[in-house]
Amino acid sequence: MYNTQILRKNLQKRGVILLISLFSLNVFAFDAGGDSHTTVVNPLATKTSGGSQKPDLITNMDELMARQPNPNVNVNGVGIYVYDGMFSLDALGPYQVFKSAGLKTFLIAKNKGTVTMSNGLTLAVNKSIAEVSKLDVLLIPGGAGATAMQTIDPEVLDWIKKIDETSIYTTSVCTGAWILGATGLLQGKDASTHWYRANEMLTKYGAEYTGKRWTVDGKYWTSAGVTGGVDMALALVNHLFGKQYTQAVMLDMEYDPKPPVQGGSPKKSDPIIAQLMKDMYDFFLINFVNCPLGTPGACLFN
Amino acid sequence: MYNTQILRKNLQKRGVILLISLFSLNVFAFDAGGDSHTTVVNPLATKTSGGSQKPDLITNMDELMARQPNPNVNVNGVGIYVYDGMFSLDALGPYQVFKSAGLKTFLIAKNKGTVTMSNGLTLAVNKSIAEVSKLDVLLIPGGAGATAMQTIDPEVLDWIKKIDETSIYTTSVCTGAWILGATGLLQGKDASTHWYRANEMLTKYGAEYTGKRWTVDGKYWTSAGVTGGVDMALALVNHLFGKQYTQAVMLDMEYDPKPPVQGGSPKKSDPIIAQLMKDMYDFFLINFVNCPLGTPGACLFN
Numbered sequence: 124m125y126n127t128q129i130l131r132k133n134l135q136k137r138g139v140i141l142l143i144s145l146f147s148l149n150v151f152a153f154d155a156g157g158d159s160h161t162t163v164v165n166p167l168a169t170k171t172s173g174g175s176q177k178p179d180l181i182t183n184m185d186e187l188m189a190r191q192p193n194p195n196v197n198v199n200g201v202g203i204y205v206y207d208g209m210f211s212l213d214a215l216g217p218y219q220v221f222k223s224a225g226l227k228t229f230l231i232a233k234n235k236g237t238v239t240m241s242n243g244l245t246l247a248v249n250k251s252i253a254e255v256s257k258l259d260v261l262l263i264p265g266g267a268g269a270t271a272m273q274t275i276d277p278e279v280l281d282w283i284k285k286i287d288e289t290s291i292y293t294t295s296v297c298t299g300a301w302i303l304g305a306t307g308l309l310q311g312k313d314a315s316t317h318w319y320r321a322n323e324m325l326t327k328y329g330a331e332y333t334g335k336r337w338t339v340d341g342k343y344w345t346s347a348g349v350t351g352g353v354d355m356a357l358a359l360v361n362h363l364f365g366k367q368y369t370q371a372v373m374l375d376m377e378y379d380p381k382p383p384v385q386g387g388s389p390k391k392s393d394p395i396i397a398q399l400m401k402d403m404y405d406f407f408l409i410n411f412v413n414c415p416l417g418t419p420g421a422c423l424f425n
Numbered sequence: 426m427y428n429t430q431i432l433r434k435n436l437q438k439r440g441v442i443l444l445i446s447l448f449s450l451n452v453f454a455f456d457a458g459g460d461s462h463t464t465v466v467n468p469l470a471t472k473t474s475g476g477s478q479k480p481d482l483i484t485n486m487d488e489l490m491a492r493q494p495n496p497n498v499n500v501n502g503v504g505i506y507v508y509d510g511m512f513s514l515d516a517l518g519p520y521q522v523f524k525s526a527g528l529k530t531f532l533i534a535k536n537k538g539t540v541t542m543s544n545g546l547t548l549a550v551n552k553s554i555a556e557v558s559k560l561d562v563l564l565i566p567g568g569a570g571a572t573a574m575q576t577i578d579p580e581v582l583d584w585i586k587k588i589d590e591t592s593i594y595t596t597s598v599c600t601g602a603w604i605l606g607a608t609g610l611l612q613g614k615d616a617s618t619h620w621y622r623a624n625e626m627l628t629k630y631g632a633e634y635t636g637k638r639w640t641v642d643g644k645y646w647t648s649a650g651v652t653g654g655v656d657m658a659l660a661l662v663n664h665l666f667g668k669q670y671t672q673a674v675m676l677d678m679e680y681d682p683k684p685p686v687q688g689g690s691p692k693k694s695d696p697i698i699a700q701l702m703k704d705m706y707d708f709f710l711i712n713f714v715n716c717p718l719g720t721p722g723a724c725l726f727n
Binding site: 210211212216218244245297317336347354361366370371375376377378381387391393395396400 | 512513514517518520521524525532539544545546547548549599619620638649650651652653655656659660663668669671672673675676677678679680681682683684685686687688689690691693694695697698699701702
């Protein structure tokens with residue numbers, strides 16, 4: 124770990140500030156495995172002191188440094204707001220993209236401790252909203268009923284509005300736009316969200332549904348459902364650091380998607396399947412959809 | 426929760442066995458939000474007893490039931506093996522796909538408790554390998570150095586071989602193929618893996634790199650790096666339940682990917698960026714790549 128820090132400092136001095144996170148992913152991986160295999164020498168120890176044995180590596184490191192992206196906007200902290208019942212990939216897809224891109228990225232919940240996602244998995248969360256008063260980037264993930272509940276939680280809405288006062292980018296994924304909409308911040312804006320009754324929901328919040336994979340309106344970035352967050356996060360990386368750096372992140376994740384069948388949007392799906400999915404969501408959410416803005420919580424599901 | 430169980434049983438009796446998981450995602454979301462909002466009535470209570478108020482809904486539910494997929498193969502348990510330092514989306518992308526598809530899906534670690542991924546996030550894990558002796562589907566995610574360490578852990582390799590004896594599908598994502606390869610199970614097989622020195626790594630394990638997004642060779646399914654796991658998991662859902670059901674899962678996740686720039690594979694990327702990424706991985710992994718098969722751990726990183 125000590126050697127890792129020395130390497131990190133040296134590289135930073137020489138200009139590799141951003142790609143280092145891609146290194147640190149690997150460094151972490153070594154550290155994690157190291158505890159139970161103490162005979163394994165830290166690879167960084169030999170590399171940092173033995174660079175002269177590998178001149179080609181040094182050459183390439185210099186080459187790498189020459190490619191340091193010049194950010195269009197300096198972003199120092201990406202906070203992802205998380206809550207019980209959220210959709211896992213809404214938060215964790217963008218989290219991985221931002222982390223791979225070297226951005227300081229962390230989860231924030233109403234109360235720190237743990238959050239259990241809609242798929243039943245539980246994540247540790249180390250920051251509470253009370254501890255965070257400023258973020259360069261805020262991202263709000265979506266969900267179903269749990270997200271509807273967030274839209275009527277004044278403490279959450281007030282915190283988002285406070286963060287938005289000084290944020291550089293305020294963003295949402297999927298039905299996270301419902302929460303963002305409930306703060307009033309999408310009023311008069313174009314936006315994306317999950318396809319389910321997207322027009323009705325965004326109209327309620329004074330926004331216009333674009334149907335795009337992600338929408339940028341001023342500092343507000345919003346994406347389509349669930350997996351749309353990965354594309355939006357990569358688009359933000361592209362906006363900040365340019366195409367080559369985005370390609371580096373995409374290579375790290377081998378992001379060259381090939382869905383096995385056509386689909387993923389109502390228009391690309393069998394109309395019967397799209398209708399059934401809408402009906403299924405209606406079964407749980409239609410009362411919330413029809414609930415006038417500002418109605419107390421008891422309206423939502425009765 | 427009681428009402429949820431009644432609904433679940435009724436629906437199962439009437440034939441909606443698989444799509445119910447898409448319901449349960451939403452049900453969970455309601456439950457999760459419910460604790461702090463006790464005035465909200467469980468929506469299922471009114472829905473199950475008041476179905477006659479919504480004849481169109483009933484019609485569609487019947488329609489939905491008629492669409493129940495007839496699985497080609499019955500799969501009762503999907504186990505995802507997880508470990509410290511693994512890449513998050515390798516495991517959590519497929520996890521979400523399988524869960525949305527209604528498959529009983531869970532995480533398994535060497536020891537239960539928590540696992541901290543390469544991106545620093547910590548997940549709760551409720552099953553240990555000692556507790557699991559049979560799985561219909563096993564999935565092994567990848568990583569970097571931590572994955573290399575897994576390839577020399579005899580306890581892990583023995584467990585995988587034992588599971589493989591009765592599994593219906595044995596699968597890996599990304600460099601999870603290194604672990605699968607180290608068990609000997611990929612000998613003579615075609616396989617996919619992360620693009621990084623894929624030929625060299627798979628050749629070492631007696632397998633042939635296809636370069637495909639995912640590869641099926643008998644019961645062995647292997648995918649390209651990180652995000653390749655989502656496509657492979659959807660392909661498995663398609664294999665089990667057919668196109669319409671896969672479209673339902675893809676709609677749930679709005680999986681209609683649109684990467685913001687061309688890239689995601691070395692061939693689609695700027696050659697300089699692809700070379701730099703390879704050099705960067707080499708910096709940490711080349712000694713492992715060059716390490717002959719069966720060499721003790723101390724070889725890996727010296």
